[in-house]
Amino acid sequence: MRNKPTINKVQLDAIDKQLIKLLYDNARTPVTELAREIGMTAPSINERLKRLEENGAITGYRVDIEPAVLGYSLMAIVRMRQLPGKWKELEALIQAIPEFVECDKVTGEDCYIAKLYLKDISDLDPILNQVAELADTNTAIVKSSPIKRRLLL
Structure with missing residues (x-):
C-alpha cells in the first residue's frame, strides 16, 4: 500500500462544489456543458x-465498472489478522x-479489511487458502450495498 501524501485542506466555494x-455524476461531461450548467x-x-x-481536490477521473457484467456475481469482505512477522x-x-x-490497513483486532469479487462461490476457497498461510481470516458475502461510493460534500 502507498503512503498517504501530505494533504493540504482546501476551501471549496459553492461553484467548486x-x-x-457534476463531474462525480459523469466525469466525461464536456467543459462546455459544465459551463452551461453552472x-x-x-x-x-x-x-x-x-x-x-x-x-x-480532484485527484483523477474514473470509469465505474459493474462487476456483474464482467461475470463477477459475488462480493466478499475479508477481514485479515496477519500471523506474526507476516505483514x-x-x-x-x-x-x-x-x-x-480494495484493501484498507486498519486498527483493532484485524489488520486488513479487503473487498474481493468472485465469479462463483467456488472461487473463494482457493483465494482464502493462499491468504491462510499468512493470516487468520473472517469472510462475509455481501448481500447488497445500500450505500455505494458517495460524494463527501
Whole structure:
C-alpha cells in the first residue's frame, strides 16, 4: 500500500462544489456543458478544474465498472489478522491477487479489511487458502450495498 501524501485542506466555494458534483455524476461531461450548467464560461470552468487538480481536490477521473457484467456475481469482505512477522508478505499477496479490488490497513483486532469479487462461490476457497498461510481470516458475502461510493460534500 502507498503512503498517504501530505494533504493540504482546501476551501471549496459553492461553484467548486457544484462542479465536483457534476463531474462525480459523469466525469466525461464536456467543459462546455459544465459551463452551461453552472452559468460560467468554458475558460473559467477550465481554470477552476486546473486549480482543483493542482490543489489536490480532484485527484483523477474514473470509469465505474459493474462487476456483474464482467461475470463477477459475488462480493466478499475479508477481514485479515496477519500471523506474526507476516505483514509484508500478506500485503504483497493481497496486491498480487487481482480479485482483491480494495484493501484498507486498519486498527483493532484485524489488520486488513479487503473487498474481493468472485465469479462463483467456488472461487473463494482457493483465494482464502493462499491468504491462510499468512493470516487468520473472517469472510462475509455481501448481500447488497445500500450505500455505494458517495460524494463527501
